Amino acid sequence: MAYNVTLRQSGRQFQVEPDEPVLVAALRQGVGVPYGCKNGACGSCKGAVVSGQIEQGSHSSSALSNDEKTRGLALFCCATAQTDLVIDVREIAGVGDVQVKKLPCRVNALERRADDVTVLKLQLPANERLQYLAGQYVEFILKDGKRRSYSMASAPHEEGPIELHIRHMPGGVFTDHVFNTMKEREILRFEGPLGTFFLREDSDKPIVLLASGTGFAPIKAIAEHAFFKDIERPMTLYWGARRKKDLYMLELAERWAEDHPNFKFVPVLSEPDPSDGWTGRTGFVHRAVIEDLPDLSGHQVYACGAPVMVESAQRDFTAHHGLPADEFYADSFTSEADLVNAV
Structure with a gap:
């Protein structure tokens, strides 16, 4: 029953x-x-x-x-x-209006952006269009039935291929294939859109976008969606990585800051190499937010990336810097390894 x-x-x-x-x-x-x-x-x-x-x-x-x-x-x-x-539990409007589909797709392009980051572009069948909210993800359905999740980096209004940012996890079945053997025109299958990480457009609060590594992917979609919709709320992107080369779309984020008066960009490196010639911010990326915005009570935060970053940000922002718990939105990039110590 x-x-x-x-x-x-x-x-x-x-x-x-x-x-x-x-x-x-x-x-x-x-x-x-x-x-x-x-x-x-x-x-x-x-x-x-x-x-x-x-x-x-x-x-x-x-x-x-x-x-x-x-x-x-x-x-x-x-x-x-x-x-x-x-x-x-928090209820979310709008997600139920988006149809989840299982679709085939063709690899349109593979673009290496860093030693361990590839931009994967997927072409849908001619008669299909994927409706989704900026920030959502898809799950690839592998031949053995296992699934791998990746956020869409392209905004929903864009015509053409769907863009994903894939970080190489050595030993990972799917990412080893992407980096070593995948070819253009290969057929893949996915289910989507999925997830509840997307911009809440019914608010007028300033937006903090917080990313580490390839957590930049859904943040990119959210930012480009906001630009397209002429959303004028102040937005600040904090993007953290170890070294400068890991900010694999640095020029794009810098261009956003030049083109949009309401948008600021703060890159943060945790382990800059002397060869980087880095003169920008260093340390943990969520600490940079706290240094600039010690009072977050009037903000919304959208965080995506490594679980330790997302967890630290949520704890510190809400416990010590005034962010309402229901104004922290997150997509933590978990992997199979995150369940090794399951209870």
Whole structure:
């Protein structure tokens, strides 16, 4: 028998089947709730169980701690209902309006942008167009059924191929293929769009865009979407990397700052090499935000990149610098390795 799940804030209800993750049931019925990795690694779908019983599946301890579990929090991507539930989780408008599809695509171009970063461009069939929100991602469906997630770096209004930024993870089945054997015109298959990381356009708050490494990809889509829509809210992009060469689209971000009066760009290097001749900011990228904006109470933050950066930013911004918890939006780039220490 199915169980009823009620969202505490709105009273909206949906049904979940036995052994079906609560998140899967919500998305299946067009209910917009936050999520990212869908496998217990990132913590984006965390919420409270107000009443009822769940069984919490395997997950990363960094995504949900034992202390959080004792306080009634859960990861709904890997939690199944044992009774009817009342849950408290942020609801998201607009996501349910976007159709999720499984589509074939053809590799249109492979452009090496850094030693370990390739820009992959995908051509859809002539009769298909992917509608999505800037910041969302797709999942490649591999031959063995496994999936790999990558954010779309091209804005939704753009005609032509869909752009992804792929970082090489040595030993990774998919990225080894991208960097070593993938050829133009190869056929791939993906599902998308997915995720709840996108610009909230109903706000007038200044925007902080925070990226590390290839976390720049969805941030690029969000920025270019904002420019296209003539959104005039102040935007500041903080992009962190180890060395200058890792800022693989540095000139593009600098051009945005020149062309758009409401946009500022702050690159930050954690380990600049003397050969970089770097005279800009150094250290942890989220600390640069704090140095410039010690009071974040009136801002929105969109953060994407390495889990340690996203987690540190969320903790420090909300606990010590006034950012409302519901104004921190994140897409943490988790991998299979992030589930090694699952609990």
